[in-house]
Every structure is written in structure tokens, then in C-alpha cells.
Amino acid sequence: MAKRAVRKRARKILGEEPVALVWCEIRKAIPTPPKDVHLAAGKGRLKPRHHWLLYVGGAVFFFVVVPIMVIDKLGELIPFSPSRQRGRRSGGAQSPPDARPSGPGQDPTNGIFDGDWNLTAGQLLLQWYGHSPNPQRLVMLARDRICVAASPRRLLSPTKADDFRSVAEFPFDQGRVEGEAGQPRGFATFRFRFADGSWLEVGGLAEPEDADHFLRTISD
Incomplete structure (x- = not known):
């Protein structure tokens, strides 16, 4: 109260x-x-x-957390395994693009x-x-x-x-x-x-x- x-x-x-x-x-x-x-x-x-602490948190996230996430992702993709390369060359099935409703139905x-x-x-x-x-x-x-x-x-x-x-x-x-x-x-x-x-x-x-x-x- x-x-x-x-x-x-x-x-x-x-x-x-x-x-x-x-x-x-x-x-x-x-x-x-x-x-x-x-x-x-x-x-x-x-x-x-916003309070200055929020901007500090955003800077830490951008300059520290994001690079770590990028490096981690690159570690998963490189090097490519031969099987993955063959799959790419063979034109294997790919997931359809993300289709999200937008436009007229949204409340302005x-x-x-x-x-x-x-x-x-x-x-x-x-x-x-x-x-x-x-x-x-x-x-x-x-x-x-x-x-x-x-x-x-x-x-x-x-x-x-x-x-x-x-x-x-x-x-x-x-x-x-x-x-x-x-x-x-x-x-x-x-x-x-x-x-x-x-x-x-x-x-x-x-x-x-x-x-x-x-x-x-x-x-x-």
C-alpha cells in the first residue's frame, strides 16, 4: 500500500x-x-x-552477449560435414519461409x-x-x-x-x-x-x- x-x-x-x-x-x-x-x-x-542503467544493460548485451552468440553459431556451422554438403547439393527439402499474418488485420x-x-x-x-x-x-x-x-x-x-x-x-x-x-x-x-x-x-x-x-x- x-x-x-x-x-x-x-x-x-x-x-x-x-x-x-x-x-x-x-x-x-x-x-x-x-x-x-x-x-x-x-x-x-x-x-x-529509460533510466541510464537500461542503456548500460543494452550496451553490455550488444558488445558482449551478441558476439558470444555469433561465435557460438559459427562454431556450429563451420566446418561443414560432407553429408551436409551433399544434402545441400542434392537440393534436399528445405523448411518453408516463415509466413506470419500482417497488415489489414492488425489494430492500428x-x-x-x-x-x-x-x-x-x-x-x-x-x-x-x-x-x-x-x-x-x-x-x-x-x-x-x-x-x-x-x-x-x-x-x-x-x-x-x-x-x-x-x-x-x-x-x-x-x-x-x-x-x-x-x-x-x-x-x-x-x-x-x-x-x-x-x-x-x-x-x-x-x-x-x-x-x-x-x-x-x-x-x-
């Missing part, structure tokens, strides 16, 4: 005790918006900024939102990483509104992060959250649904107690 400092900060922002709160995130890549829509929204980031929105960039959900999505390089957002429910807050940190602990600030608020006549209680741990999601018909789905709900309480609250 979120620490006392987190709840104290939430009370300060809302001006009251939150009815429920939970850290969540967009778990899929944000689809590419039309250029004119992206430009009109300020051409903000559409991807998170990635299942994240309704698909209209000009409505509330699309505009919120366009500004998601403009408020913070971290994908996680704290959603707080007050008695009459929903508040979305972000921390400026690249890495944060959902139980301890107490430097978040409000980045968007929606009175209940403009937006609400929908979800089901009792969803499998690790797969739970909920949706923002706005008065203009747009919606945005988030997941990665942090802290089991907060997540369970939040989902029970919005499903009542």
Missing part, C-alpha cells in the same frame, strides 16, 4: 482524502499519430525515457484507445510523456472528479513517490473510470471513458491493496 507521504501528497492535491488511488501505466507502445495532429499537440514525446490503435486523436482520450495520450518521462501515472478518485498525476522521475517506487503533481482533472460529468473487481493479478486493466465517447485503457496496476480497492470502488 502507498506510504503515508504519498497519501499526504494526494490529500494536498485533492483538498480531501482520496476515495481510491492507484499507480498505472500504458503497457503498449503509443501508436504513431498523424503528423498534423502531433504537431498541433506540441509534438511531444511518444515514448518513455494497439488496443489502447478509441482511435480518434482529436477527442479527449487521444489528446491525453499525446501528452502522456510530456508530463513525465516515466510511463506510470497516479490516478486519484475524489468525491466529484478524477485526478491524474505524474512524477518527474524516470524511475519511481509507487509506494514512496511523493513528488507527483496533477496533470489532468476530469469532473464526473466529463469523465469516469470503468473496470471490474477481481481481475487476475498482473493483468488487471481499467478504462477512462469520456463524455465525448472516447476512451483510454491502462494497466500495470501497482500495489495489490491499492489496486484491489480501486477496482472494487469503480465497479460498485
Whole structure:
């Protein structure tokens, strides 16, 4: 459960005790918006900024692990055995190329939102990483509104992060959250649904107690 400092900060922002709160995130890549829509929204980031440790890990993988894998693979292929060479010359049966479905059947929105960039959900999505390089957002429910807050940190602990600030608020006549209680741990999601018909789905709900309480609250 979120620490006392987190709840104290939430009370300060809302001006009251939150009815429920939970850290969540967009778990899929944000689809590419039309250029004119992206430009009109300020051409903000559409991807998170990762912590420097992730870049170090990537460099280690590229310069150490990959060469080892290549050398190991070459060891399997060289030298070729005579039987393998005869098999190649005889035109033996080869496995068919990998055929994977692509194109028309794929969802261009990635299942994240309704698909209209000009409505509330699309505009919120366009500004998601403009408020913070971290994908996680704290959603707080007050008695009459929903508040979305972000921390400026690249890495944060959902139980301890107490430097978040409000980045968007929606009175209940403009937006609400929908979800089901009792969803499998690790797969739970909920949706923002706005008065203009747009919606945005988030997941990665942090802290089991907060997540369970939040989902029970919005499903009542």
C-alpha cells in the first residue's frame, strides 16, 4: 500500500482524502499519430525515457552477449560435414519461409484507445510523456472528479513517490473510470471513458491493496 507521504501528497492535491488511488501505466507502445495532429499537440514525446542503467544493460548485451552468440553459431556451422554438403547439393527439402499474418488485420490503435486523436482520450495520450518521462501515472478518485498525476522521475517506487503533481482533472460529468473487481493479478486493466465517447485503457496496476480497492470502488 502507498506510504503515508504519498497519501499526504494526494490529500494536498485533492483538498480531501482520496476515495481510491492507484499507480498505472500504458503497457503498449503509443501508436504513431498523424503528423498534423502531433504537431498541433506540441509534438511531444511518444515514448518513455529509460533510466541510464537500461542503456548500460543494452550496451553490455550488444558488445558482449551478441558476439558470444555469433561465435557460438559459427562454431556450429563451420566446418561443414560432407553429408551436409551433399544434402545441400542434392537440393534436399528445405523448411518453408516463415509466413506470419500482417497488415489489414492488425489494430492500428494497439488496443489502447478509441482511435480518434482529436477527442479527449487521444489528446491525453499525446501528452502522456510530456508530463513525465516515466510511463506510470497516479490516478486519484475524489468525491466529484478524477485526478491524474505524474512524477518527474524516470524511475519511481509507487509506494514512496511523493513528488507527483496533477496533470489532468476530469469532473464526473466529463469523465469516469470503468473496470471490474477481481481481475487476475498482473493483468488487471481499467478504462477512462469520456463524455465525448472516447476512451483510454491502462494497466500495470501497482500495489495489490491499492489496486484491489480501486477496482472494487469503480465497479460498485
